[in-house]
Structure formats: C-alpha cells, structure tokens
Amino acid sequence: MTTNLVRRTTRILVLNPNSSKAMTHGLEQGIREMELSQSTEVHTYTAPKESPASINDGDDVQDSARVVSQDLESTGLLKHYDAVLVACFSVHPLVGMLADRDGEFGKLAVTGIFEASILTCLSLLRPGKKWGIVTTGKFWEEHLRQGLNSFWGTQSDVPNTKFAGVETTGLNAGDFHGGVDPEVVRKKLMAATTRLLKSGDVECVVMGCAGMAGLEEIIRFVAADEYGPEKANELLVVDGVRGGIGLLEQMVRSKRAFRKT
Structure with a gap:
C-alpha cells in the first residue's frame, strides 16, 4: 500500500x-x-x-x-x-x-518585522502618499534610518519621498507590557503619532516595536483629531x-x- x-x-x-x-x-x-x-x-x-x-x-x-x-x-x-x-x-x-x-x-x-513592515507599507501605499514609524527610544531614530537606506540601497543624503520619518515615544519595549502606567504609554504614543502625522499625507503608520501590538486604536484616535474621522478610518496601522x-x-x-x- x-x-x-x-x-x-x-x-x-x-x-x-x-x-x-x-x-x-x-x-x-x-x-x-x-x-x-x-x-x-x-x-x-x-x-x-x-x-x-x-x-x-x-x-x-x-x-x-x-x-x-x-x-x-x-x-x-x-x-x-x-x-x-x-x-x-x-x-x-x-x-x-x-x-x-x-x-x-x-x-x-x-x-x-522591520523588513516586513517596509514591504507591507510599500505594497499598500497609494500614489503621492507616505508612510512612517512610531517607535520607542531615541537610539532607534538613526538606527532605523540607516537600516532603511541599506534596505533600499540608497545613500543617507538622498531623501525618499514616500517616507515620513521616525518618531519616538521615549519608552522602551518592556514599558508597553506593564513597565509603566498605561496612561503614560498612551500619552507618549499619542505625542509621537501626532508629530508623525503633521508631516502630511501619511497613509500608513508602522508600530515600530513588537511590544506595541494591540495599541492600534491609540494611533487611530490621534489620526481622527489630525485628519478627521473619515480620513482616519482609511489610515493603515501596520503591526510588523x-x-x-x-x-x-x-x-x-x-x-x-x-x-x-
């Protein structure tokens, strides 16, 4: 058989x-x-x-x-x-x-999840729209920018018109799982998201920390204030x-x- x-x-x-x-x-x-x-x-x-x-x-x-x-x-x-x-x-x-x-x-x-988030955003963006990252501490701003240049194969002084930048909360990964008061997490994530969205035409926001999983609604709340409810509903919040x-x-x-x- x-x-x-x-x-x-x-x-x-x-x-x-x-x-x-x-x-x-x-x-x-x-x-x-x-x-x-x-x-x-x-x-x-x-x-x-x-x-x-x-x-x-x-x-x-x-x-x-x-x-x-x-x-x-x-x-x-x-x-x-x-x-x-x-x-x-x-x-x-x-x-x-x-x-x-x-x-x-x-x-x-x-x-x-870093590389996957880039590819996910690029596959979803409409023409003329941008994507960006909200993440944890200050260290990651330059680290991720350099990583993006390496991934794209571009020089650091060549701007990418699709990328809105990296904004940080000042927290660390552990803070998102009981490390600090949840209200502190909420306020800091809202502030970082606000700075990112003010660059305009941001259609996709990447949660730049695995510990941020489940916090999408905080980002959407900020988007509703910045862009209005209708446009906020169209915002793509990417979990890597x-x-x-x-x-x-x-x-x-x-x-x-x-x-x-």
Whole structure:
C-alpha cells in the first residue's frame, strides 16, 4: 500500500529575541486574531534568560543575536520550520545570519518585522502618499534610518519621498507590557503619532516595536483629531508581526515554486 502527500503544512516560527515572556504573550494575542490558511501553523519562541529582557540599543541587539544563535544551534530547532520571523523592530543580525543558512535547514524563509513592515507599507501605499514609524527610544531614530537606506540601497543624503520619518515615544519595549502606567504609554504614543502625522499625507503608520501590538486604536484616535474621522478610518496601522507572517506565507510558497528541489 502506498500513500500520497496531497497537502503540505507551512510551519512558521515567530522568534522573540528578548527574554520577556510577557512580550511573547502579547504577540500571541495578535496572531490569534489573524486570518490564516488552515494549512499554516504559527509557533512562538522566547529567547533564553541570558538574552536582554528589552532590546533598547545596539548592545542589546548584538547580545540577543549571540544568545539566540547559540540556543538555536544547540537545539536544532529550526529544522522543524519552513519560515522564521525575527520579532524585533531593528536591523537585527539574526535575519541575515539565519537567511545565510538557508539550505542547511531546508528551504527556510526568513525576515524580520522591520523588513516586513517596509514591504507591507510599500505594497499598500497609494500614489503621492507616505508612510512612517512610531517607535520607542531615541537610539532607534538613526538606527532605523540607516537600516532603511541599506534596505533600499540608497545613500543617507538622498531623501525618499514616500517616507515620513521616525518618531519616538521615549519608552522602551518592556514599558508597553506593564513597565509603566498605561496612561503614560498612551500619552507618549499619542505625542509621537501626532508629530508623525503633521508631516502630511501619511497613509500608513508602522508600530515600530513588537511590544506595541494591540495599541492600534491609540494611533487611530490621534489620526481622527489630525485628519478627521473619515480620513482616519482609511489610515493603515501596520503591526510588523502580522505583516511578517503574511509575507512569510508567500515567501514559503515562492521558494517551493521557484527554487530547484
């Protein structure tokens, strides 16, 4: 007797490179609300306790990459997945490190929520409209601008007319999950969003921190005040985790379709 494979499951790992389980649980809430193919499985991973609890600067980025890469190497975890989403809104080294090892883990599709958010916005923007980022601390302003130039392949002194900029709240990732009073979070996120929207014609706002998942309505509230209720309803508020999962579904299918077996 023989059997034939007629349907293949896509297994995606959402990788939180910091050690905060609370942040991972926050990501899971948003993922549960997604409309996905019944053949897609989404699993989550929280970095070991040696990784920073909140990734707030370049040192934290590098430390988290080192801890997670060592853990993945020792456990062989990635052999069980078709795709990995690095859930840190940064130019995170793990994205390149894991993508370079494609083939070792099978046809592994890899992206980060930073990269996925860029592609999501560019696919949604109407002509003449702009997109921008609201994120956490001051460090990320220059870090993300440099990352965008690298991703686009442009020089830092060449303006991109589609990009409205990066505005920061002054908070860190952990603050969005019980680190500070929720009213403080609300006020600071509103202030950063207001500064971004005042640049005009912003159609897409990216939540530049995985910890911001679930705070879309705060951004829409500000948009209603700045642009009016009708235009605010048209505003696209991008969660990089959900955007990344959707992108990875397509990347997995494309690798299977266009890469030699």
